[in-house]
Amino acid sequence: MTEQQWVTVLGASGSIGQSTLDVIARNSERYKVYALTANTQLEKLLEQCLIHQPVYAVMRDEDSAERLRQRLKAQGSDIKVLGGEEALCQVAAAPQVDAVMAAIVGAAGLPPTLAAVKEGKRVLLANKEALVMAGRLFMDAVKIHKAVLLPIDSEHNAIYQCMPVDYSRGLANVGVRKILLTASGGPFRRTPLTELAAVTPEQACAHPNWSMGRKISVDSATMMNKGLELVEACWLFDARPEQVEVVIHPQSIIHSMVEYLDGSVLAQLGNPDMRTPIAYGLAWPERIDSGVSSLDIIATARLDFEAPDLQRFPCLRLASEAISAGGTAMVTLNAANEVAVEAFLQRQLGFTQIADVVEGVLSQATNTEPCDLAVVEKADQDARVIAQEIIAQQTVNT
Numbered sequence: 001m002t003e004q005q006w007v008t009v010l011g012a013s014g015s016i017g018q019s020t021l022d023v024i025a026r027n028s029e030r031y032k033v034y035a036l037t038a039n040t041q042l043e044k045l046l047e048q049c050l051i052h053q054p055v056y057a058v059m060r061d062e063d064s065a066e067r068l069r070q071r072l073k074a075q076g077s078d079i080k081v082l083g084g085e086e087a088l089c090q091v092a093a094a095p096q097v098d099a100v101m102a103a104i105v106g107a108a109g110l111p112p113t114l115a116a117v118k119e120g121k122r123v124l125l126a127n128k129e130a131l132v133m134a135g136r137l138f139m140d141a142v143k144i145h146k147a148v149l150l151p152i153d154s155e156h157n158a159i160y161q162c163m164p165v166d167y168s169r170g171l172a173n174v175g176v177r178k179i180l181l182t183a184s185g186g187p188f189r190r191t192p193l194t195e196l197a198a199v200t201p202e203q204a205c206a207h208p209n210w211s212m213g214r215k216i217s218v219d220s221a222t223m224m225n226k227g228l229e230l231v232e233a234c235w236l237f238d239a240r241p242e243q244v245e246v247v248i249h250p251q252s253i254i255h256s257m258v259e260y261l262d263g264s265v266l267a268q269l270g271n272p273d274m275r276t277p278i279a280y281g282l283a284w285p286e287r288i289d290s291g292v293s294s295l296d297i298i299a300t301a302r303l304d305f306e307a308p309d310l311q312r313f314p315c316l317r318l319a320s321e322a323i324s325a326g327g328t329a330m331v332t333l334n335a336a337n338e339v340a341v342e343a344f345l346q347r348q349l350g351f352t353q354i355a356d357v358v359e360g361v362l363s364q365a366t367n368t369e370p371c372d373l374a375v376v377e378k379a380d381q382d383a384r385v386i387a388q389e390i391i392a393q394q395t396v397n398t
């Protein structure tokens with residue numbers, strides 16, 4: 001029997017975090033929880049602590065950490081509770097930890113994810129924003145510290161499964177012609193364009209195929225998610241943007257494909273349930289039970305494909321432009337999008353204004369070379385300030 005592995009789950013209270021704990025619980029002879037973390041979701045983290053009995057529980061919000069400490073103490077628990085950003089990095093980098101699930105949403109996930117990479121951990125990367133922001137620095141750190149990076153984003157996990165094992169020799173050297181990155185097209189693929197401006201957060205978060213956190217659900221609805229994933233694919237597989245083709249596939253049964261020089265196209269299929277890529281990442285190169293039901297290919301019956309409509313989804317165009325611009329443009333795009341999506345969720349901004357804000361910030365921000373993390377962090381902060389200014393003006397105008 002393989003030795004039990006210690007796992008830290010960053011962002012345990014979220015959608016990916018909960019699915020991860022479900023897979024871990026099904027495979028408790030292989031995995032035990034070292035740390036669970038959350039931002040402010042006290043009740044959820046408390047419940048998870050009592051079930052999974054981690055060594056540490058970390059809440060980024062210090063007040064929430066204090067309340068969790070008291071609640072656990074009242075239950076007679078000896079789980080150690082820490083608060084703050086530094087503690088997130090500590091439990092990601094601790095010597096006992098074998099694997100880290102990086103499932104914090106947004107730029108906030110970068111420091112602890114990078115801390116795990118720098119300790120050479122097995123890193124299960126759901127937090128795409130971290131890779132989009134830090135790109136080269138992130139991938140260099142993976143190589144230098146010999147971290148094992150396993151993509152959890154369903155598309156990238158599918159691509160990883162369809163790639164030859166030695167793909168790091170370069171796509172051309174291993175006979176790969178291109179990557180086909182599939183997208184569901186989100187809830188508004190067919191909505192008349194004139195109705196998009198009035199879309200509510202509830203409508204945007206009601207994804208037809210996947211149940212996800214609110215930020216990524218909005219990103220899926222604007223297709224900014226696919227823009228971020230395009231960048232993610234380029235970094236993970238050392239691909240040029242023109243080697244990655246975005247294909248709309250509304251059923252979300254094929255999770256992405258790899259085309260080879262000889263014309264072969266390999267696809268990974270399965271029910272749309274994140275426990276499949278999570279189980280893959282935890283056990284690789286072995287396979288474990290994920291709890292996902294068997295794909296009923298007969299009931300699925302048909303798989304459709306179409307090209308994305310860049311007029312309907314300007315965020316996808318903006319992401320492509322930011323990739324071409326290079327430098328810190330992707331940091332700017334990501335930060336502006338995070339601020340705009342939050343404003344939309346708070347009903348301070350219309351749905352179609354998300355792209356307007358991102359475009360405005362991209363045109364105003366200075367593009368520099370992301371030579372170190374300080375530059376990345378400054379570009380991130382600058383973009384947030386500009387985005388807030390633009391949003392304040394837009395709200396007045398509406």
Ligand code: NAD
Pocket residue numbers: 010011012013014015016017037038039040041060102103104105106108109126127128129152153154210211212213214215216274
């Ligand atoms: P979620 O909103 O459900 O959960 C986010 C988690 O991050 C929560 O535990 C929350 O407490 C924590 N968090 C939020 N802000 C934080 C902060 N400032 N500091 C520390 N922790 C913070 O999100 P999710 O849907 O689970 O997505 C998590 C990540 O995985 C995102 O980057 C998303 O793009 C990616 N992802 C998710 C899915 C999915 O199906 N949900 C699929 C692919 C990729």
Ligand code: MG
Pocket residue numbers: 153154155229
């Ligand atoms: Mg995805």
